[in-house]
Amino acid sequence: MNIVPLIGLKSIEFGDSKEKANELFGIPELIENELGQDGVSSEIWDYQSKGIQLYFDPDLEFRLWEISVTSETAKLNSIKPIGFNESELLEHFPNLVLEVNDDIFKEYVDPSNELVFFLRNNVVKRIDISPNIDDYFNRFSGIGT
Secondary structure (H helix, E strand, C coil): EEEEECCCCCEEEEECCHHHHHHCCCCCECCCCCHHHHCCCCCEEEEECEEEEEEHHHHHHEEEEEEEEEECCEEEEEEECCEEHHHHHHCHHHHHEEECCCCCCEEEEEECCCCEEEEEEEEEEEECCCCCHHHHHHHHCCCCC
C-alpha cells in the first residue's frame, strides 16, 4: 500500500466513490455513521484487517476525502513509517512539525503534504492523509448542482 500525498493511496484517490472502494477493498468490516446519519460527520469505512479507514463526505455525494492508515506495510516514499520511533520518523522526514505533545501522544504534521503522523509512547501508530482542502472543494463542490 503506497501513500501518495495530496492524492490518497496508489490504489484509491480523493474524490473516489464508495463503489470504487468496495471494488478495491471489498465490504468494510465496520461502517461508522452510515449515510452520514448524524448530519455532521463523515461515513467511515473501517478495514481493520487491512489497516485503513476511508472517510466519505456526506455533503459531497460521499466522495473519499480522508484516509487513515495503520498498516505496517504502508509506504511513503518507499519508507514504512508505521512502527518507527520518534527519532526514526524525524530522521526520514526531517521537515515534520510537532503540533501535539503530551505524556503519551504526539502528532507530527507535514503541512505541505497534508499528512499527520500520530505517535503513542513515541511510536508511529497511524498516518492521516488528506487532500489540499481548497483543491478538493473546487473539484467536487459543484457536483450534482
